[in-house]
Amino acid sequence: MSAAAETPVLAQTKARRFGLFVCFMAALAGLLFGLDIGVISGALPFIAKHFVLNDRAQEWIVSSMMVGAAIGALGAGALSWRLGRRYALALAAVLFIVGSLWSGFAGSPEQLIGARLLLGLAVGMASFTAPLYLSEVAPRQVRGAMISTYQLMITVGILAAFLSNIGLSYIADWRWMLGVIAIPAAFFLAGVLALPDSPRWLLQRNRAAEARAVLQRLYGNPADVQAELDQVNEDSTRPQRGWSLLRANSNFRRSVLLGVVLQVFQQLTGINVVMYYAPRIFEMAGFGTHEQQLWATVIVGLVNVIATFGAIAFVDRWGRKPILYAGCAVMAFGMCALGFLMHAGVVGLTAQVLAVASLLLFIAGFAMSAGPLVWILCSEIQPQQGRDFGIAVSTLVNWVANMAVAATFLSLLSTVGEANTFVLYAVLNVVFAVVVFFYVPETRGVSLEKLGRDLMAGKRLRDLGKDDLAPSARGQAVVKTNEAL
Template sequence: MFSRKRIVTIAAALAGLLFGLDIGIIAGVLPFITSEWQISSQDQEWIVSTMMLGAALGSVSNSWLSSRFGRRTSLIGSGVLFAVGTLGCAFATNLTTMLVFRVIQGFSIGIASYSAPLYLSEMSPKEERGKRIAMYQVMINSGIVLAFLSDTYFGLTGNWRAMFAVLVIPAVLLIWAVMMMPKSPRWLASRGRMDEAKTVLHGIRESEHEAHSEYSDIVDSLKIKQSGFELFKTNRHFRRSVGLGMVLQFMQQFTGMNILMYYAPTVFKLAGFTSHLEQMISTVLVGLAFVITTAILAPFIDTWGRKPALKIGFAIMGAGMFCLGLLLKMIEGGNHAPVLAYLAVLMAIICIIGYAMSAAPMVWILCAEIQPLKGRDFGISCSTTTNWVANMILGATFLTLMESIGTTNTFWLYACLNAVFIVVTILFVPETKGVALERIEANLMSGAKLKAIGLPS
């Protein structure tokens, strides 16, 4: 019999796995669809980016769904919609049908990407909050790698429909796991169900004292009368935290790392790998670097802090993007030495390592931490929607950017953006490790500078 704590972890892990599978699967599917349906670069961008459009819509909708029905119900709905969207993509016979079901897939992922980190942040003790959300990121990365491996296997026969169809299995497992999860005590309290909130806290905390103390903090945070959009309209401090969450998600996407997920085979083709198998092996290596780095570093998330990781990660990504652009410039210039292709893969791996140790987990952790309880659904909805809108822009412009300003300049553009993000992190991002959510909220609402809202007192 699974304990409640373990079920929470398993269900959130499965939500992350779906997220990652949907990100990774399109890299292997796209070349076969392009060949079979004879579609243009713009059509390819739409197949990639309509998932993000659906995710943005899911994030917006889930602000109401999660607040009204709870995080658990939202995750069940996410699993059902994912199964529907995936089967629709598997049996699509034309571009229009594919785009419709990609939106449905994305809608489900928008719900999961919103609800899972929020649920984990509300269920976890403050000493383990960062680690648990980081492990959710590990599962996203694992999903990406599994998708790449599945793409490689089914790619040997060109069976792109099977690449989609196998994703139904984890969707069913998610629905099963979530049905056994407890409700979030903070959500229960926000709906006035105080006795239930207290019962859940006593079931998931190590001691009576810890559960009682956390319950008292939740009760105090509920004294704010306004909530959601009303709180946003009337409270400038809440508007600051919402704005910071949106900026963080924009920064995460415009590091440029997701283009290495969505368009990895295309990038490695430019680097000199001509066969689909070579391109997919290189893609799998990048995905493995993502998983291994996140898994190794996840236990230390609550030790070394959010802010230092972001600064170091942006520096690594900026340097890696610059070098990758330089290598591709040399290859385009006629230097086809095999070592350059391997160096391009190495630079992509270095970029992903920088991302895995910083923006990938830290942005989701911070966005779940910095919003006050009465505005948490609205605030996380805004930041998650920003993530998917930025993601959609990224996916819908990458091929066009390379055609208009050149491959090298495209990668150098992302290198420059990473440099800018270091400055933003220094000036505005708080350090929140080991600080209770209610303390962060108290600092924010008292008017502390954004970079200081994570101070313990």
């Protein structure tokens, strides 16, 4: 049947299927991201034993990936602009394959650190490009859910890594734990090559016919395609300005700073402390054997996956801010409870169960809120002409903060004590909620172009996307926007 002979219902059905395929394949970058986060927690005790490593050396092996990720995120903006989102993801997939194989064959701690630096480059590129690509191809009515799918795949990857760690722990083979990630990376590479280019990127390259063809495959309905083209065409033809826009425009500096703050607080919740050092935390909670610690870690991964479905289900119904408030409250309570239990001493089965419950409560709070929503917001709040640069900066900061948390956790435990460390993270979650209240906009159902126009017109960050201007004020805002651009 030709495209002209297709009924509107059939065309839209095919478009929905194609859109789901595109979003799933792009989100699969999160699976590799999650695998690399989760695998090190189970492999680290075996690596430490094999190479006879102290705490500082273990911290470097864990945090070296974040160094590479920071570098990868910094360069990803230029790569995705020049090559396109699709080929930037393909390059990340190649680096995942090479880095995973090198990790499995590493003959020294230095080689392992080098391999994890390479994996970090892949993770940094993917963590920048995948949410950006998803924000540009997903219809705004389901944009939050589609970008949340990326975070869901991260949690699935972490859980898969935890399960793999248990299976391979019986033969104490950390090389297989690290090297097996090359297999899903190869599948990801094959899938990415079948994706279309971002229609917004194509418009920026003056390839309007190709952009229309992609939108037709994504929407199915010609009227919806034209409406989307009318919405994005004016902003999308403006070139990326990056540094020059940052220097010249204070409004753009506000959005970049908000992205940076959100990514810092995502790490200061304490989530990756739990993911990287979960067996160590469960050891503090009284789980004596490595097998018990790994099985407890699998429960963490399972809760992480299940709670992320909550974000996907409600982020485009309830909105970003209400979910963030709830998540911050749950995370703060979970960390505070764990800190008090550590202070009292985790002795006996009841105390152990409460400690695990507190940790799982924290994980659920993060997975339903800060995990997916920070990536969503950072991909939404940047104006079109500075989007690549703004998202690159916030992603870079995410990995710098991630590295700082991972590289200092064991030292923090020995300096301020176990209980105080977790109470500190509880306080930081409360501060996060305050930042959300005063500075974060509600972006549910708002087009990327409207958010960008409101930002460049000088609206308060928390008011972006709101239709609260009087007609005369709205006209003045348009004039200011044109002057800013």
